[in-house]
Amino acid sequence: MSRRVEVCTAVVVMTLTAFLTSCVDAPNEPEELSSAQGSLQAKVSPRSLPITIDEEFMQMAEQVPGFGGLYDDPDSDETFVYLRDPMRDADARAVVSNYLARTAAAGRRLRIIAGSYDFRDLVRWRQAVERTLPAVLTLTDADEVTNRVVIGVRDAAGVQTVRASLPRLGVPDAAVTIEVRAPVVLENLQALTRPVMGGLQIRAVPAAGWECSLGFIALREFPLIGVDISGPRYAITNSHCTSSMGFVSGDVIGQPTEANRLGVEISDPPFVGSTIDPMCPVAWNGCRRSDAAMFELDDNSSAVSSFNSFALSSSVSPPTVPQLLGTATYTGRQQGFRSGMRVDKTGRSTGQTTGTVRSTCVNVPMPGYWMVCQFTAGYNSSGGDSGSPVYFTDSNGQRWVMGIHWGRQNSSPFDRFFSRWLDIWSELGNDVLVRTGVQWAPSFSTGPANFNTF
Numbered sequence: 309m310s311r312r313v314e315v316c317t318a319v320v321v322m323t324l325t326a327f328l329t330s331c332v333d334a335p336n337e338p339e340e341l342s343s344a345q346g347s348l349q350a351k352v353s354p355r356s357l358p359i360t361i362d363e364e365f366m367q368m369a370e371q372v373p374g375f376g377g378l379y380d381d382p383d384s385d386e387t388f389v390y391l392r393d394p395m396r397d398a399d400a401r402a403v404v405s406n407y408l409a410r411t412a413a414a415g416r417r418l419r420i421i422a423g424s425y426d427f428r429d430l431v432r433w434r435q436a437v438e439r440t441l442p443a444v445l446t447l448t449d450a451d452e453v454t455n456r457v458v459i460g461v462r463d464a465a466g467v468q469t470v471r472a473s474l475p476r477l478g479v480p481d482a483a484v485t486i487e488v489r490a491p492v493v494l495e496n497l498q499a500l501t502r503p504v505m506g507g508l509q510i511r512a513v514p515a516a517g518w519e520c521s522l523g524f525i526a527l528r529e530f531p532l533i534g535v536d537i538s539g540p541r542y543a544i545t546n547s548h549c550t551s552s553m554g555f556v557s558g559d560v561i562g563q564p565t566e567a568n569r570l571g572v573e574i575s576d577p578p579f580v581g582s583t584i585d586p587m588c589p590v591a592w593n594g595c596r597r598s599d600a601a602m603f604e605l606d607d608n609s610s611a612v613s614s615f616n617s618f619a620l621s622s623s624v625s626p627p628t629v630p631q632l633l634g635t636a637t638y639t640g641r642q643q644g645f646r647s648g649m650r651v652d653k654t655g656r657s658t659g660q661t662t663g664t665v666r667s668t669c670v671n672v673p674m675p676g677y678w679m680v681c682q683f684t685a686g687y688n689s690s691g692g693d694s695g696s697p698v699y700f701t702d703s704n705g706q707r708w709v710m711g712i713h714w715g716r717q718n719s720s721p722f723d724r725f726f727s728r729w730l731d732i733w734s735e736l737g738n739d740v741l742v743r744t745g746v747q748w749a750p751s752f753s754t755g756p757a758n759f760n761t762f
Contacts, residue, residue: 357585357597358730360681361645362431362450362669368407369427372399376423376430377452380416380648382664387416387646390423390455411644423455425483433457433479434671437470438589440477442673444469446489447717449670453647458667460489460717490719492672492679494548494694497521497619497656498564498629504543504605505635506618506697507654509564512550512573514557520549521655521696522563523712525615526602526750535751540604541615542750544732545695546714547576547601554579554596554677556743561603571605575743577735579677587671587680594677597731599714602740602750616752618697621659626690630659638752641729642700642708651685651700653713653724655693663687666723672715679714681731686722689713698726709752 369375376390387408391400397420408416430450434457438448447460457479459470467486474481498509498519510522524544528536543561547553550573559573560566579594588595616638621630649665663686672679689696696713711732715725737749 357587358734360587360669362427362587362681364407365427365450365452366431368403371403372396374423374426375400375403376425376455377427377450378404378646379453380646382648382650385416386419387413388419388421390427390452391420392423392426394420394422408644411646412642413644413646425455427452430455430457430483433477433483434459435589436477436479437473437484438671439591441470441473442589442591445673446491447670447672449667451485451667453667454485457484458670459484459486461486462491463488488719489717489723492674492715492717492725494546494715497621497632497654497659499632500564500568501619501632503617504563504570507621507656507660508619509656509692510543510545510549510561510570510695511563511565512559512561513566514551514559518549519564519656519692520545520694521657521692521713523600523695523697524709524750524752525605525617526752527615528748529751530748536748542574543570543603543605544600544712544736544750545603546599546712547596548599548714549694550576550601552576553599553601554594559603569606571603573601574604575602575736575739577739585680589671589678592673592678595680596677596735597679597681598711598727598735599679600712600727600732600736602736618654618699621654623659623661623688625688626657626692630656636707638699638709639706640708640752642710645683645710645728649700651687651698651710653685653687653689653693653696653698653726655689655696655713657690657692658688661688663722663724670725672725679725679727681728682725683711683728684717684723684725687713687724689716689724 374392378387378389380387389404401418434448434450444461444466449458451458461467470486497507501508506524508522509519511519522545526542528539550559551557556573556576562569581593582588582590585595617635619632620634620636624630645668647665652662654660665685667684669681698710698713700708700710709729711726711728713726717723733749741747
């Protein structure tokens with residue numbers, strides 16, 4: 309699918325339980341699934357996962373058959389809505405208006421445009437291709453911007469392979485756009501900086517010798533009790549920036565290098581299969597929705613004033629080093645993700661760069677695993693930007709967390725990949741619960757919970 313964001317803070321025990329039980333841009337490449345990772349998988353019981361954007365759009369198509377997706381015009385307040393049957397115009401407007409109101413986008417003007425396909429069919433056809441042709445794929449998307457299934461393949465031969473397979477899969481040729489797209493690869497505010505904050509260079513050991521970017525400093529959030537302001541601080545960055553993705557290996561994180569230790573890894577959610585996550589292609593045994601790991605900081609004083617802060621910087625091209633121009637704070641987590649939204653990311657290699665959300669809920673095959681329901685945007689990044697915070701700035705200048713950057717597609721210079729905050733929150737929170745038996749999730753907001761907005 310194509311573009312959006314979230315907000316979460318626990319207030320009702322049963323609601324939190326439902327969620328918790330419910331180029332990667334660093335120089336190191338992701339590792340194959342280890343036997344240790346496989347054994348940890350068995351400890352994760354089926355759970356209620358956060359609803360994806362694809363699932364939301366399919367629900368809208370259940371209410372208004374022929375609904376084919378929606379997206380924002382980044383240069384106006386218009387939202388375009390695909391619809392096959394013009395007689396359902398009023399129904400579509402009512403359903404979409406309700407959706408926008410729930411995702412903090414009420415008041416946008418709706419423009420109904422002719423669509424060719426029901427969004428439910430787009431998802432079904434995408435899944436058919438994923439399950440049949442995983443070896444040639446680099447990306448799949450039920451794309452609400454084009455009302456088509458977008459399939460990325462490695463080379464021209466892959467185009468022919470997919471095209472030739474469509475008739476036997478029952479997928480209309482006209483409903484599919486096939487593009488040659490390179491495989492996604494993993495990617496400094498680079499000086500010693502205290503207090504630590506999002507966007508700064510970090511390094512972990514024993515996976516030394518490379519740099520990533522710190523995503524967020526988070527707090528603990530407990531059901532009913534709320535956010536623990538005086539408790540420990542936690543650093544969140546990409547899982548692939550650790551020595552073993554999907555497995556807690558006891559890495560130590562430092563800023564800007566391991567010589568200046570910050571803390572130790574405590575959570576790196578395991579890969580799961582399709583029995584737990586229905587978004588995971590059935591032929592594959594390992595999937596994640598977030599490229600995220602969490603470290604408990606040794607010393608709260610290094611982060612006490614920056615749990616919701618990130619660095620302001622210039623936009624540069626390596627080897628120029630982005631300069632620290634100041635700090636800013638997040639108001640909270642973004643509630644709604646839509647294609648066309650303008651977003652920023654701040655990382656140790658290219659600083660603050662801006663682009664628009666291009667795709668939402670795309671599935672990406674990586675060596676040995678799949679990243680499912682990821683988001684792409686047109687900001688710039690480079691090696692070392694992995695883990696960078698991605699955020700949205702509203703018309704009042706307030707900044708809202710969207711997720712963390714983790715990769716890029718070299719053949720598509722404006723496609724950068726990030727995981728949304730709700731999936732980071734859910735996977736890390738569930739992992740903490742499984743490992744410790746204590747129910748809490750990372751947060752940077754002290755406001756009330758509102759899970760109904762997702």
